[in-house]
Amino acid sequence: MIAAFTITPSFYLILAAILFSIGAVGLLVRRNVIVMFMCVELMLNAVNLTFVSFAKALNDVGGQVLVFFTLVVAAAEVAVGLGIIVAIFRRRRDATADDLRTLEG
Amino acid sequence: MTPPISTPSINWLAISPEIALAAAGVVMVMLRSVLRRRPITMPLCVVVAISGVVAAGAVEYRLWQVVDHHRAISTVAGMVRVDLFGIFLGVVVLGATLMTLLLSVAYLRREGLDAPEYLALVLLSAAGMLAMTTANDLIVVFLALEVLSIPLYVLAAFDRRRLSSQEAGIKYFVLGAFSSAIFLYGVALTYGATGTTSLTGIASFLAHNTLLDQGTLLAGIAFLLVGLGFKVAAVPFHMWTPDVYQGAPTPITAFMSAATKAAGFAALLRVFGVAFPLYRADWRPAVFALAVLSLVVGSVAAVVQTDVKRMLAYSSIAHAGYILIGFQTATSRGREAALLYLFVYSFMTVGAFAVLTVATRRGDDRHSLDDYRGLALERPIVGGLLIFFVLAQAGIPFTGGFIAKLEVFSAAAQAHQYVLLVIGVLAAVVTAYFYLRIAYTVLTPGEETSSAKPLETPRRVDVWSGLVLVACAALVLVVGVVPGVFVHWARDATFLL
Numbered sequence: 308m309i310a311a312f313t314i315t316p317s318f319y320l321i322l323a324a325i326l327f328s329i330g331a332v333g334l335l336v337r338r339n340v341i342v343m344f345m346c347v348e349l350m351l352n353a354v355n356l357t358f359v360s361f362a363k364a365l366n367d368v369g370g371q372v373l374v375f376f377t378l379v380v381a382a383a384e385v386a387v388g389l390g391i392i393v394a395i396f397r398r399r400r401d402a403t404a405d406d407l408r409t410l411e412g
Numbered sequence: 413m414t415p416p417i418s419t420p421s422i423n424w425l426a427i428s429p430e431i432a433l434a435a436a437g438v439v440m441v442m443l444r445s446v447l448r449r450r451p452i453t454m455p456l457c458v459v460v461a462i463s464g465v466v467a468a469g470a471v472e473y474r475l476w477q478v479v480d481h482h483r484a485i486s487t488v489a490g491m492v493r494v495d496l497f498g499i500f501l502g503v504v505v506l507g508a509t510l511m512t513l514l515l516s517v518a519y520l521r522r523e524g525l526d527a528p529e530y531l532a533l534v535l536l537s538a539a540g541m542l543a544m545t546t547a548n549d550l551i552v553v554f555l556a557l558e559v560l561s562i563p564l565y566v567l568a569a570f571d572r573r574r575l576s577s578q579e580a581g582i583k584y585f586v587l588g589a590f591s592s593a594i595f596l597y598g599v600a601l602t603y604g605a606t607g608t609t610s611l612t613g614i615a616s617f618l619a620h621n622t623l624l625d626q627g628t629l630l631a632g633i634a635f636l637l638v639g640l641g642f643k644v645a646a647v648p649f650h651m652w653t654p655d656v657y658q659g660a661p662t663p664i665t666a667f668m669s670a671a672t673k674a675a676g677f678a679a680l681l682r683v684f685g686v687a688f689p690l691y692r693a694d695w696r697p698a699v700f701a702l703a704v705l706s707l708v709v710g711s712v713a714a715v716v717q718t719d720v721k722r723m724l725a726y727s728s729i730a731h732a733g734y735i736l737i738g739f740q741t742a743t744s745r746g747r748e749a750a751l752l753y754l755f756v757y758s759f760m761t762v763g764a765f766a767v768l769t770v771a772t773r774r775g776d777d778r779h780s781l782d783d784y785r786g787l788a789l790e791r792p793i794v795g796g797l798l799i800f801f802v803l804a805q806a807g808i809p810f811t812g813g814f815i816a817k818l819e820v821f822s823a824a825a826q827a828h829q830y831v832l833l834v835i836g837v838l839a840a841v842v843t844a845y846f847y848l849r850i851a852y853t854v855l856t857p858g859e860e861t862s863s864a865k866p867l868e869t870p871r872r873v874d875v876w877s878g879l880v881l882v883a884c885a886a887l888v889l890v891v892g893v894v895p896g897v898f899v900h901w902a903r904d905a906t907f908l909l
Contacts, residue, residue, distance in 0.1 A: 351593050361600065365607050
């Protein structure tokens with residue numbers, strides 16, 4: 308039998324920490340710029356989950372409000388980031404970080 | 413039954429500098445969409461941009477009078493706090509912004525990039541930096557960080573014809589977004605540990621409560637330090653700096669190295685000085701490591717570079733190390749030294765990059781040391797100014813660079829940080845070597861056989877860039893000759909609470 312247990316906020320916090328780590332490691336090891344970009348989004352959403360879990364644990368609505376700020380910022384970043392990626396795509400048919408080697412030294 | 417929503421009272425004067433800059437930016441974008449490509453658009457936008465900065469400066473002066481006579485203004489539910497510290501760094505940011513705008517006018521014409529959006533993005537970024545200098549809440553710090561960073565990603569990639577510029581943009585974007593996410597995670601963990609994001613709230617919570625579990629808060633502090641470490645380009649979070657500084661349009665490099673660093677240190681000093689003074693035993697060793705690494709890596713790596721922009725990028729990393737020494741002492745003397753260093757450094761670095769802007773030809777891509785050979789012989793004033801700015805950065809007496817380094821060293825000695833003091837002096841010796849190498853190169857004639865005679869067409873420097881060069885040189889010189897008044901301002905600005 309599976310023992311009954313209650314899901315506490317720390318479960319969500321640990322999940323968020325795992326998601327954040329996946330995002331951070333992914334950003335460092337993946338070479339495709341679009342995938343790196345998705346990893347940043349994963350990190351930001353892990354932070355959102357952390358905020359909401361803490362807000363629930365602390366019984367404070369403030370943390371949930373902060374999530375909206377994060378969402379807005381993430382949306383603005385997506386717009387700018389994709390714009391830069393499209394600009395690079397126009398010049399070359401590829402978007403991997405390894406190709407971006409004009410600047411090296 | 414829902415209770416009425418109460419909004420916080422807002423002291424509009426206190427946030428007017430940000431409003432002036434943001435409004436000028438929005439007006440420019442509107443002018444652009446209404447007037448399109450008429451010849452009048454660009455001059456009009458330049459006027460709007462400069463008046464926006466001047467208006468913000470005037471408000472800062474008024475705020476300085478108010479704050480000096482009364483006390484710090486805390487507004488928007490305590491999220492914004494205007495004190496002498498914020499005003500001091502706000503003035504540094506505005507000065508760097510004005511210099512960047514003046515420098516960009518001729519640059520944009522030469523490069524054929526006439527676009528009012530460029531000026532609008534500079535102003536929006538500067539608005540974020542000003543918000544950063546007065547932020548008194550971690551969420552405001554985060555928002556200001558993003559408002560200043562997002563326009564800079566675009567500006568770094570602004571030169572569409574140059575692949576290196578686009579590369580700089582994407583690299584800055586990926587690492588900037590990464591550091592913002594790390595910073596935000598730090599905010600979340602700090603919020604979880606203390607139940608608030610207000611800096612003063614965190615400080616009073618920590619003063620009155622004993623945390624059962626220190627881990628969450630310490631992890632939060634570490635993440636905050638890493639996130640801000642990226643922004644001020646402290647080693648080991650500096651990887652983006654040389655690439656981005658080299659690839660970005662040169663006026664933007666000047667803007668990033670001066671204003672972004674001032675804003676980043678504003679956040680570092682305020683967050684750690686106001687919210688976590690009780691945990692200084694925990695964060696000071698980490699800052700110690702950052703300072704030592706920045707000094708060592710910045711000065712040693714600069715020696716082996718062959719591109720002048722990359723050299724100055726590494727030298728800015730070394731400068732960050734000196735400012736971190738002042739921050740590490742966690743005394744008001746150290747903060748004073750850090751503020752003075754930021755002030756002097758901003759104008760030294762803007763001046764140096766301004767010389768690079770006017771010395772190169774159309775294309776903005778010939779910045780190797782060989783391209784600068786003989787510059788001082790062909791164009792004595794421009795070359796002479798470059799020598800002056802690199803010598804000032806090396807810390808030659810009678811320049812601001814000397815006073816700034818002296819203040820940092822005496823603050824370190826007063827705080828008994830002798831290891832930092834010795835490493836700082838050694839790093840100054842190493843950096844002096846490559847500054848002198850630049851000066852020597854500029855003074856030696858180039859080989860006649862060299863096919864690359866890039867600076868062959870000495871043009872007259874346009875009046876606005878000339879103004880920037882003269883203003884930066886004059887400021888650096890004045891701080892070096894009569895340091896008293898500037899030291900006094902920096903001292904007044906150290907009281908955070």
